[in-house]
Amino acid sequence: MLEIREMYKTYNPGTVTELKLFQYFNLTVEDGQFVSIVGSNGSGKTSLLNIICGSIAMDSGDVCVDGKSIRRQKNYQRHETIGRVYQNPALGTSPNLTMLENLSLADNKGKRFGLSRGVNHKRIDFYRQELASLGLGLEDKLDIRMGSLSGGQRQAVALLMATLTPLKFLILDEHTAALDPKTAETIMALTGRLVREKGLTAMMVTHNLRYAVEYGDRLLMLHQGKIVLDRAGQEKEALSTEELLQRFNQISVL
Template sequence: MLDISNLSKTFSPHTPLENKVIDNLSLQVASKDFITLLGSNGAGKSTLLNLIAGTYPADEGTISLDGKDITSRKAYERAMLIGRVHQDPRLSVSPNMTLLENLSLADAKGESFSLKKAVNLKRISYYKEQLAQLGLGLEDKLNTKIGLLSGGQRQAVALYMAVMKKPKLLLLDEHTAALDPRTSELIMTVTDSLIRKEEITTLMVTHNMKHALEFGNRLIMMHEGHIVKDVSGEEKSHLTTENVIQMFKDNADSIEDRFVLGL
């Protein structure tokens, strides 16, 4: 489904600040995989998502989605195939627009429209029905500006918007990191429910070890731009927190200041 081959990315090449963040990385992702990506700061997790989304151009290697090479496609072209939720919800939604306006824009993704035409009043009942399933009271806040919602509500909206058009791939970049523990758990429940319901292939970057173990069918650990561990199926289901900590110790000098256990 997603095929990454010999991907590399270096920032500030040929300067004293040269930093090779992704180093000849290859990865095959099957349809409906839900992969959690772990790694210390600087391991290359978010950079990998940015390369897949087209935010950064690759220096070397190829990225294929459903058998089509998208390596040279612009980010806005890939956005038709890829949904994404950032750690900062302001990057995923328009905070000065109402919830209804945000949903309408997401609903009209890929179409030519003006905002006035994009707001389809006939879809309000549908939006309310779908939002009610999230269990956050959003169905009664369609005319509220996104910026006035709670952090958890904003991320739930960002998630819903990201999957509205049923993307081939969903990228989640630490989308619960800025939330308090209770809200983080709630959003992960919403995340898992949406992914299962829509059967969307997903890559989720997280620093929360509990989430990495509890969710998804596959866990990948990165270190210095490489994949150092790829665990799936029954092997993943038997992983413990201690196992993962040992993986970090095997690949880094210290994890204490760079890894949030999230327990």
């Protein structure tokens, strides 16, 4: 279980551009939940993910996992049990390394690195099986550099890499925003399947309201650092894209 407790976050304090984004912000995400997060620009969506991952610090408050504070952990320590897929397909992978080398790095996340070879050839068949499960024909391209793949292919591999090792949380930061519509549909279908099959706890920021409605079992809408809509379970299932759009338009003119 993830808990954000009494969080405060101010950007540029004491300046003319000061922004008090989060004030006494609280959020609990239960194990196994798939939470979709929507909101206008500047509502705090990505800041929330960055604080959870340790990319930026909160001013006060706490981040707890299973009741234990992780606030003082560095981001690389948190990423031992947090997988993240970014908006830009170029992030999260190493373009000058082969797909095999990228998968090997992800497979060794959280483990100690010595002077032995980074690629364990005994795992190649496993990597091929995992790639084959994506249905994109990548299983026979292990020796191809990541930088030569299309954006959609790289994002699919990044998603696989993020979930290759046991995770507590999967963080998805607008991970389909840079893709064409057809590829985005493919990546979302893969996302839903991986989250379901691996029983992951996931948080997904998206600007696509239909994806927010169709995927996940809980939906949050943020506005100016506050949760203005929280639907889960049957209430989430009953929510339509049209209703969500109407609510979105209401807060956008406030």
